[in-house]
Amino acid sequence: MSSPVFHNFPGNALPGDDPLLIRPMRTEDLPLCRRLVSEAGWNQTDEDWLRAMKLDPDGCLVAESGAAAVGTTTCCRFGETGWIAMVLVDPAYRGHGIAGKLVQHAIACMQRAGVKSIRLDATAMGQKVYRKLGFREEYEVIRYEGIAGEEMPGNALQTVLSTDALMDEVAGLDQKATGTGRRVFLENLDMTKASAYCLKTDHEGKPEGYAGYRVGRKAVQIGPAAAFTEHAGRAVLDTVLGGFRGSACLIDIPAENKPAIRWAESRGFKIQRSFIRMYLGEKPLDRPDWIWACSGPEKG
Template structure:
């Protein structure tokens, strides 16, 4: 796949009602120029997939087949092609977030389910000053800190913060995702914040425009206070906008934040792995970057 194929990718993702933009496709090509592929059938371009390697861990994404060409084995061939590429690079772990229609294809190729993520969706209300803790937060923060409410200074993200967020990110994902984080920060359309509190608490959040909704994430936080403060700050930038937040179902604190902000589950994904498993710290993982890179 090259930049000239982004039109094809945009057409296929529109058929599937996905949220990616041209900027997302450009990022996939930048992150792994030799690992993005197009399927051609009788001279017609009919499918895509992208791969992104982070050391010994790789992600497969954007497995899309034109509606008219499904159920002929093209999706399976695409994923097999990506796996052959990753085998040549001796990658130990391959991961992906599967939709319901993708899951059987991946299972046949040896992927196993790890855990479920919910896509929480809704409009961020623009009442009040949303990045200041609201009564519900103040009460929760009081409860959680037994009256000793901690103050978190939140800084806007710049390349200067990259080392800190890479460290936070690795604690949550156990994957060296520096090149993804650097790229997201560099993209003018994405916005980010980080916080470093007392007692090694802290975290970060990034967000960016999508075709249907703003993608809030990736977000990593050491505890519930940190997570709520960070996500409130990020949400404040998008007041009045529709947002998506892809949350591990088992991160109850993150799900609570989303529900308190009026977001509701729109769909779910199953995170799958092939090869050596990598276990995310789900209590730290407040939002994935989207289904493409975990």
């Protein structure tokens, strides 16, 4: 486990002059995580936090001031690429640099582990913090929200589980689009019953698109999804959406993927907000025009 690290703030930077302790996250922190998500109006569930702790137990962090746990962040490493997410601070403790210290600690953890490209999806509130730490803007990700229509088709494509041989095809397709080997994450979504994947193949049986989902606290998060053609992208997203007729849904789409945006708007989805995908270190080599739905801000 990571060793706790103290960051001291001068004067009255923190209530009560307490030092800031950053320590590894534990399952006992779930009530804190749940409260911070609810206060921020985010969509993550306890299962999302547990998944983060399973995938990278040393990279999930909690900030403490005195006896109070006041902030969180998570890391997830895929080889030389890492993601920072879930940077949340108790409203009563904001404005004291806690978010920045959490991110600094997360960066240090990943750099020690050999991560060369650190990425995150920044909210409007977080962008200033990340720029000060050296992050650069990569591209915009637009969040759409809507209700899955009752007229959506049922599952017309092949369903793939983590135990299937075709999971190799799903993971390979995902890696071509994201530039990152995320198989362990994709398998975990299925093994925890958070998702199953639909796979679209061409007339020769070669994979050309896939999509998954997870059920969140407030809505179904459509994604991850990747496709090489517009026809495949529309097919896999329609298939996933068809499994949640009448349900509130969210989907995060790179602004550069115009066909995916046209699909979302054609299905009645509206823009909720946007994120800026940012990176520190080596520039990632992904294909946002092939990314039809991100996994959410937690894993890209």
